[in-house]
Amino acid sequence: MKITQGTFSFLPPLTDEEIRAQLEYSLQQGWAIGIEYTDDPHPRNYYWEMWGNPMFDLRDAAGILTEINECRKAHAQTYIRINAFDSTRGFETTRLSFIVNRPSEEPGFQLKRHEVDGRHIQYTIESYATQRPEGRRYG
Amino acid sequence: MSESALSRDGEASTPSAHPAQVDLAALLADSQVGEVLDELDRELIGLKPVKARIRDIAALLLIERARKQIGLAAGSPSLHMSFTGNPGTGKTTVALRMAQILHRLGYVRKGHLVAVTRDDLVGQYIGHTAPKTKEILKKAMGGVLFIDEAYYLYRPENERDYGQEAIEILLQVMENQRDDLVVILAGYRDRMEVFFRSNPGMSSRIAHHIDFPDYAPPELEAIAERMLEGMQYTLSPSGLAALREYIPLRMGQPHFANARSIRNALDRARLRQATRLIAQAGGGEITREELMTIEGVDLRASRVFG
Numbered sequence: 504m505k506i507t508q509g510t511f512s513f514l515p516p517l518t519d520e521e522i523r524a525q526l527e528y529s530l531q532q533g534w535a536i537g538i539e540y541t542d543d544p545h546p547r548n549y550y551w552e553m554w555g556n557p558m559f560d561l562r563d564a565a566g567i568l569t570e571i572n573e574c575r576k577a578h579a580q581t582y583i584r585i586n587a588f589d590s591t592r593g594f595e596t597t598r599l600s601f602i603v604n605r606p607s608e609e610p611g612f613q614l615k616r617h618e619v620d621g622r623h624i625q626y627t628i629e630s631y632a633t634q635r636p637e638g639r640r641y642g
Numbered sequence: 643m644s645e646s647a648l649s650r651d652g653e654a655s656t657p658s659a660h661p662a663q664v665d666l667a668a669l670l671a672d673s674q675v676g677e678v679l680d681e682l683d684r685e686l687i688g689l690k691p692v693k694a695r696i697r698d699i700a701a702l703l704l705i706e707r708a709r710k711q712i713g714l715a716a717g718s719p720s721l722h723m724s725f726t727g728n729p730g731t732g733k734t735t736v737a738l739r740m741a742q743i744l745h746r747l748g749y750v751r752k753g754h755l756v757a758v759t760r761d762d763l764v765g766q767y768i769g770h771t772a773p774k775t776k777e778i779l780k781k782a783m784g785g786v787l788f789i790d791e792a793y794y795l796y797r798p799e800n801e802r803d804y805g806q807e808a809i810e811i812l813l814q815v816m817e818n819q820r821d822d823l824v825v826i827l828a829g830y831r832d833r834m835e836v837f838f839r840s841n842p843g844m845s846s847r848i849a850h851h852i853d854f855p856d857y858a859p860p861e862l863e864a865i866a867e868r869m870l871e872g873m874q875y876t877l878s879p880s881g882l883a884a885l886r887e888y889i890p891l892r893m894g895q896p897h898f899a900n901a902r903s904i905r906n907a908l909d910r911a912r913l914r915q916a917t918r919l920i921a922q923a924g925g926g927e928i929t930r931e932e933l934m935t936i937e938g939v940d941l942r943a944s945r946v947f948g
Contacts, residue, residue, distance in 0.1 A: 561780055561781055562754050565751075565783040565823075566822075570780070
């Protein structure tokens with residue numbers, strides 16, 4: 504099951520050229536770019552691992568693409584996303600966020616039913632991937 | 643559409659997807675590089691060999707562009723450079739212009755200049771250097787990275803120096819990401835030669851070694867006049883005579899730094915002029931003329947005449 508989230512969740516995966524174009528746009532807006540990765544695909548997992556510090560004061564997307572490729576090399580079987588931070592309001596607001604890398608196999612989610620208060624049912628989802636320990640979830 | 647029309651269309655496009663000739667004049671006008679080169683000629687005094695080399699590079703890039711349009715093989719040339727010369731010969735100024743020219747010619751995408759020294763590249767402890775160097779490189783992507791006094795990167799007397807690490811990262815990027823940035827190393831001639839001799843990898847990756855000659859006295863005089871013009875001052879005839887005497891005297895002194903020394907001399911002359919004007923006028927009226935003029939006495943008070 505292909506997990507989607509972020510700004511371009513409705514589109515097929517972006518090519519490197521398209522990623523570069525988005526990064527160029529972000530830099531034109533004066534946003535800082537951060538790269539993050541995770542192997543916990545739960546949609547409520549907001550806090551991904553940071554790949555280095557967010558990058559400030561860049562003029563060209565080439566440096567960011569280099570970092571993305573470094574991250575892909577080191578964490579091929581994880582989700583990697585780009586966050587663009589806007590500081591105009593005095594704090595770094597995420598203005599753009601999209602996935603640039605995903606594991607080759609995504610096993611999807613299990614729907615869990617939890618009976619409470621008699622026959623009342625609470626639903627929750629759990630990724631099959633997270634049934635294995637961190638770092639060994641995707642191949 | 644009829645069959646014949648189809649085949650005719652097909653024929654027309656097959657012989658060459660590229661035009662057989664390119665309008666060089668249009669390319670030149672389009673890039674506006676002529677403007678930058680003329681500006682360089684106008685605003686920078688002397689530096690003949692430097693200007694000639696920059697013209698050569700501009701011509702090469704323009705021809706590369708024309709070749710690409712015609713469909714000939716156009717490998718992007720390596721444009722890393724080293725600027726050697728004594729202090730105050732205009733290395734930083736020319737680097738700034740170089741970034742503009744390369745941008746106009748489409749060789750670099752953004753055309754900004756990131757000027758750094760050893761401190762910006764080399765870290766204090768193990769593992770500090772690589773991220774620091776990489777961050778600077780990322781900032782310079784799409785533009786020109788200007789490393790002033792580059793020989794400080796390499797300190798042979800200390801074998802645990804982290805400078806070597808910075809050099810290696812730099813070399814790798816200079817080789818693999820030639821399209822993304824241009825590196826310019828600058829410094830004194832003799833020390834740069836030693837640096838290149840001990841880092842043959844660096845030397846072989848730099849295609850253009852440009853030497854900045856010292857200025858001759860008339861050129862320094864022209865530079866002084868250009869600087870004063872920019873600050874809205876003028877030299878009185880006695881001031882000009884004093885300057886003409888001052889320049890050779892200053893050149894004979896230690897630590898002569900070409901245009902920079904001239905700038906400092908002018909700054910000191912302005913100080914003396916201000917003191918003189920206040921002493922003279924003593925609270926009275928003062929004319930625009932007087933405020934603008936640097937007299938011979940302002941320059942002659944310098945210690946080089948002593």
